[in-house]
Amino acid sequence: MTRSRVPGLLAVPAALAVGFLAIPLVGLLGRTPWGSIGAELASPRVLEALRLSLICSFGAVAVSVGLGVPLAVLLARVEFPGRNLVRALTTLPMVLPPVVGGVALLLAFGRRGLVGQWLDRAFGITLPFTTAGAILAEAFVAMPFLVITVEAGLRAMDRRFEDAAATLGAGRWTTLRRVTLPLIAPSLGAGIALCWARALGEFGATITFAGNLPGVTQTMPLAVYIALETDLEAAIALSLVLLAISLAVLVALRDRWFPTA
Amino acid sequence: MSLEARVGLALGRLELEAELAVATGELVVLLGPNGAGKTTLLRALAGLVALERGRVVLDGAVLEDTGDGAWVPTERRPVGFVFQDYLLFPHLSALENVAFGLRARGLGRAEARRRAAAWLDRVGLAAHAGARPRALSGGQAQRVALARAMVCEPRLLLLDEPLAALDAATRAEVRRDLRRQLASFDGTRLLVTHDPLEAMALADRLVVLEHGRVTQTGSPAEVSERPRSGYVAELVGVNLYRGRADGGAVELAGGGRLIVTGDHRGAVFASVHPRAVALHRRVPEGTPRNVLAGTADSVDVVGDRVRVRIVGQVPIVAEVTPAAVGELHLADGGPVWASVKATEVTVYPA
Numbered sequence: 127m128t129r130s131r132v133p134g135l136l137a138v139p140a141a142l143a144v145g146f147l148a149i150p151l152v153g154l155l156g157r158t159p160w161g162s163i164g165a166e167l168a169s170p171r172v173l174e175a176l177r178l179s180l181i182c183s184f185g186a187v188a189v190s191v192g193l194g195v196p197l198a199v200l201l202a203r204v205e206f207p208g209r210n211l212v213r214a215l216t217t218l219p220m221v222l223p224p225v226v227g228g229v230a231l232l233l234a235f236g237r238r239g240l241v242g243q244w245l246d247r248a249f250g251i252t253l254p255f256t257t258a259g260a261i262l263a264e265a266f267v268a269m270p271f272l273v274i275t276v277e278a279g280l281r282a283m284d285r286r287f288e289d290a291a292a293t294l295g296a297g298r299w300t301t302l303r304r305v306t307l308p309l310i311a312p313s314l315g316a317g318i319a320l321c322w323a324r325a326l327g328e329f330g331a332t333i334t335f336a337g338n339l340p341g342v343t344q345t346m347p348l349a350v351y352i353a354l355e356t357d358l359e360a361a362i363a364l365s366l367v368l369l370a371i372s373l374a375v376l377v378a379l380r381d382r383w384f385p386t387a
Numbered sequence: 388m389s390l391e392a393r394v395g396l397a398l399g400r401l402e403l404e405a406e407l408a409v410a411t412g413e414l415v416v417l418l419g420p421n422g423a424g425k426t427t428l429l430r431a432l433a434g435l436v437a438l439e440r441g442r443v444v445l446d447g448a449v450l451e452d453t454g455d456g457a458w459v460p461t462e463r464r465p466v467g468f469v470f471q472d473y474l475l476f477p478h479l480s481a482l483e484n485v486a487f488g489l490r491a492r493g494l495g496r497a498e499a500r501r502r503a504a505a506w507l508d509r510v511g512l513a514a515h516a517g518a519r520p521r522a523l524s525g526g527q528a529q530r531v532a533l534a535r536a537m538v539c540e541p542r543l544l545l546l547d548e549p550l551a552a553l554d555a556a557t558r559a560e561v562r563r564d565l566r567r568q569l570a571s572f573d574g575t576r577l578l579v580t581h582d583p584l585e586a587m588a589l590a591d592r593l594v595v596l597e598h599g600r601v602t603q604t605g606s607p608a609e610v611s612e613r614p615r616s617g618y619v620a621e622l623v624g625v626n627l628y629r630g631r632a633d634g635g636a637v638e639l640a641g642g643g644r645l646i647v648t649g650d651h652r653g654a655v656f657a658s659v660h661p662r663a664v665a666l667h668r669r670v671p672e673g674t675p676r677n678v679l680a681g682t683a684d685s686v687d688v689v690g691d692r693v694r695v696r697i698v699g700q701v702p703i704v705a706e707v708t709p710a711a712v713g714e715l716h717l718a719d720g721g722p723v724w725a726s727v728k729a730t731e732v733t734v735y736p737a
Contacts, residue, residue, distance in 0.1 A: 286474055289435050292461035293468035294488035295539060304487070308478045 151369070158366055159359050166363035174341050175349035175364065179326060182257065182345050186264035186325035187272075187318055194272040194321075195314070199302070201273070202280035213277075220270045227266055228334025235262065235335070253335075260336040260343040264325035272321040279313020280306070316379055323375045327368065389575045390543055394431045395440035403427055403599040407577075411446070414569060414576040416590035418583065420618055424599040425579040426471070429545045432577070433468050434461035445543055445575070462491070467536030469546040473528045475520035481531045482507060482516040488539040506534040510568065526557045526564075533568055544569075546578040550585055562588060583622040587611070595619055613735050615656060626659040626703050629737060637734060643701040645677050647732045654737040661694060663731035664705035667724045668715050677727045679703055683717045693717075697725050 159166070166172060200206075201213055219227055235242040235253045245251040253259040287309060291301040307314065329347040336343040338352065346364050353361035389411035395404050403424040409415045417425050430436045432443055434451065442452040445466075450459045475484050486503035490496065507513050510530040520528055529549060536544060549565060550558050566589060569576055580586050586593055587607045595603040595616065603615040611623040620627030630639040632651035638644050645657055665671075671678060681699025688694075692706045695717050703725050712718060 284474075286470065287476065289430075289433075289461070290468070290470060290474040290476070291487070291491070292435065293433055293464075293466060294491055294535065295462050296487070296491035297462050300491050304491075305476060309476075311478070 154362065154365060154369065158362055162359065163363050163366070166360055167367070169360065171340065171349065171353075172360060172364060175344055175346045176367065178257070178260075178341065178344060179346040182260045182264055182332075183322055183325040185261035186268050186328075187322045189261065189265040190269040190272045190321050190325075191318065194269045194317075195276055198273045198276035198280060199306075202277045216273055217270045219267050220274075224267055224328065224330030224332075225334050228263060228331040231263055231266060231331060231335040235259070255337040255339060255343060257336075257342055260332050260345060263331040263335045264328045264345075267328050267331050268321045268325040271324050272317040275313055275317030275320060276310065279310035279317075282313075283309050319375050319378055323372060326371060389446050390432075390444070390577070392432055392443045393441035394428055394438055394443070396427070396431060396436065396438055398427055398436065401427060401599055403431070405596060405599065405601050407594060407601070409575045409577055411575055412573060414578065414589060414591045415594055416586045416592075417577060417579045417594050417596055418586040418590075418622075419581060419596035421581055423596045425581070425596055426547050428596065429468070429547050429577065429579055432543070433466050433545060434459065434464050465542040467539060467541035467544045469529075469532045469536050469544070469549050471548040472552050473520075473532035475523075475528055475531055475535070477520050480517050480519060481512060481523065481527075484520070484531055485535045485538050488535060492539065503534075503538060506538045507531070510534045510564075524557070525553045526561045529553065529561055530564065530568075533565070537568070537572060540574075542574045544572055544574055544576045546576070548580055549578065550580070550582070565589070613656070613733070614658060615737070620658065624661065624704075626661065626664075628657045628659075628701070630655060630657060632734060635729075637732075639701060641701070643679070645701075645727070645732050646729045647734050648729050649734065651734045651736075655734050656737050658733045658735075659703065659727050659731060661704045661706035662692075663727055664703055664707075665726045666695065666697075666705050666707055666711065666715060666717065667726065668722075670724055671726050676729065677732070679725045679727070681723060681725065683720050683723050686712060686718050695723075697723060703727075 197216065201209065232239065232254060234240045235245070237243065237246055237252055237254065242253060245253070253262060283306070287305055288301050291305045296304065327347055328345070329351070332343065332345060333348055338344050338348050344352070346368055350361050350364045350368070353364060390407070390409040392407045394407070397403070401422070401424050405424070405428055407415075407428070417428065419425050427436060431438055438451055438453050440453050442454065443450040445464075449457045450464055451457060475481075476487065479487065482500060482503050485506055486499040489499035489502055494502075504513065504516060507516050510533060512527060512530055512534075515523060515527060520531070523531065529552070533549070550562055553561055562585065569589070578589060590607050593603070593605060593607055593610045594601055595610065595618070597616060597618055603610055603619055610619060614620040614623055614625060614627050617627060628637070628639050628641070628645070630637040630645070632647070632653060632655040634650055634652075635648070636644050636646050637651070637655060637657045639657070647657065679697070679699060679701045681697040681702070683695055684698045685696045686693055688709075689706070691709075693709055693712045695705045695707060695712070697703050697705060705725055707717075715723070717723070
């Protein structure tokens with residue numbers, strides 16, 4: 127073993143940090159009613175929240191992939207004026223308090239909002255307090271994770287593979303489909319996993335923009351929050367499901383985030 | 388001439404200004420030091436780098452002309468490219484790599500796979516059709532890359548350092564293989580290398596590129612007999628001087644003069660093979676010959692000969708026997724005299 131060059135004094139706050147981050151999880155597991163958890167998870171409101179969460183989070187991923195991957199390709203491959211500004215704007219939701227995002231969505235897509243009033247008049251579409259609204263709120267918060275991960279993958283990729291495809295007669299579309307996207311598949315997968323995990327846990331923007339209607343917009347994080355006041359065991363069971371999903375994402379991405387030397 | 392190109396462009400510190408003509412069926416090797424612009428020239432011919440000035444014409448069809456803005460994009464040029472590190476698509480099998488170009492050009496899946504399989508068989512890799520590139524050895528990857536480029540029947544085949552990524556042991560075998568495959572290709576072939584052995588072994592004609600300029604072109608024999616730059620002289624291992632000839636003598640640009648045979652006038656190159664240089668510890672006497680005074684600087688063993696570098700007014704490299712090195716104590720340095728017969732100096736116009 128090599129002698130480390132780290133002062134021993136750091137061990138104390140470091141241990142505190144581990145404890146601080148881990149003890150809440152232990153608390154959660156300690157209070158879990160393991161005997162009745164099966165019944166809790168099978169209860170209609172939990173199943174309803176779970177179903178809705180899956181619909182909304184996968185919907186948000188679909189929106190994010192459909193719009194975010196083209197955006198990432200443009201940001202990574204095309205030099206256009208204001209590119210850095212566009213990149214900053216599109217990653218803003220990552221640092222914006224989600225509740226602010228919810229307010230902004232309401233002002234834009236609300237019934238009297240900038241885009242909302244036009245949607246309402248032209249198509250009779252209302253987004254707030256609908257499942258589509260919840261999907262929109264989740265996508266707003268989660269898409270940037272996909273965009274920056276995919277853009278980073280595109281930038282790290284050896285672009286000469288695209289040159290090779292061109293010398294073999296492949297146009298831009300064929301090259302994108304058959305070379306570029308397959309080569310950045312790991313980044314795309316990581317981006318989707320991150321985006322999905324973020325969408326699944328989304329709370330602030332959803333409750334602000336889409337409300338908290340059971341069966342319509344009440345996703346799992348919202349259900350946890352409500353259950354906490356009325357039915358602690360249900361809240362714990364729901365939390366456990368979310369924790370398990372987070373762990374699964376972490377395990378799936380471990381090679382990417384914690385490469386073993 | 389089937390490929391005629393005039394390429395002018397600047398890329399970073401490189402200023403490329405080269406003219407190139409390759410006949411159908413001819414194998415031209417582009418030889419030059421690292422950073423001379425060889426790869427950039429190939430990329431420009433393939434349309435991967437745009438020209439700033441110049442034109443590229445292949446079999447009479449204009450691929451690019453900055454004069455009238457004509458431009459055929461890479462994917463529509465009848466050009467095959469073998470990249471230095473092959474760039475086989477890592478997510479596709481060897482067979483799918485070879486079939487890629489056929490599929491991209493609109494051929495059906497079954498027919499593309501059939502033709503790709505035939506090509507893999509031709510390069511001796513039928514058994515590896517299903518292998519991913521990372522499971523292939525360097526020599527196998529090189530052959531897949533060659534098959535991938537040739538299966539589309541390009542009119543111009545560009546090869547960028549096709550053997551550089553291989554270790555010395557496999558290189559000889561793959562070179563022999565490559566030579567055979569290239570011989571079977573009836574289009575125009577242009578190969579880039581910085582390895583003189585590879586260049587001499589493969590080329591019908593050499594084009595030497597230095598600092599983005601063509602400094603010499605000719606058959607391997609012509610180039611090695613009459614080098615026209617210090618780089619080429621170094622490669623083929625001869626002493627090269629520039630100077631002005633005035634009948635039987637050449638006044639060297641760096642000072643000093645050489646007595647030569649024949650009658651030459653004006654700017655010339657004078658070359659001396661190291662084996663034609665004799666070394667002495669005292670001023671030699673006798674027949675009219677060139678005697679150059681200097682100091683033994685470095686001694687290198689090359690095969691069964693020893694190359695002795697002499698520094699002085701006229702620097703020269705001599706190739707002598709190990710016995711001579713011992714007798715003359717050349718490894719100790721000190722003053723030496725190098726003698727060269729006038730008949731051993733080759734003079735040709737600069």
